[in-house]
Amino acid sequence: MSDIVRMRTDARMSQIVIHGDTIHLAGQVGSPGADVAEQTRECLSKIEALLAEAGSDKTRILQCTIWLADMADFAQMNAVWDAWAPAGHAPARACGEAKLATPGHRVEFIVVAARG
Structure with a gap:
């Protein structure tokens, strides 16, 4: 079994989890x-x-979930995303509307990527 590595962890969550x-x-x-x-x-x-920090980059993103x-x-x-996303490396992606945790937030991104 692979170890689970948690980085930038506080009482509520880890910013990075590697399995x-x-x-x-x-x-x-x-x-x-x-x-x-x-x-x-x-x-x-x-x-x-x-x-x-986790040993990867945006060309290795497997999936991105976006909440607006x-x-x-x-x-x-999408205009900002399209300018940022590397050509030929588009991940699987979903985008939906949700009430975010703080009223001033307009968007939240959740990413799964491969190491290497």
Whole structure:
């Protein structure tokens, strides 16, 4: 059996959990109150940093789940995503609308990636 490695752990959650060659990231959000494009840029920057810490990068993302506070923000979020996502490395992806934990948050990203 593979060990489970937890990184950046506090009483509530771990920001990174590695099991075998699979990396699970906690949901990433941007600064409350910023528009969805800026929050998306912040989230993607955090994802890149966490993946690097775990020994991976954005070309190794297997799956991304995106929650938007309002689906009216879908096109604006996608414009930032499309500029960030590396060509030829699109992960499986889902996007839906949900009430997020803090009213000022517009978007949250949840990522699963491969190590290596």
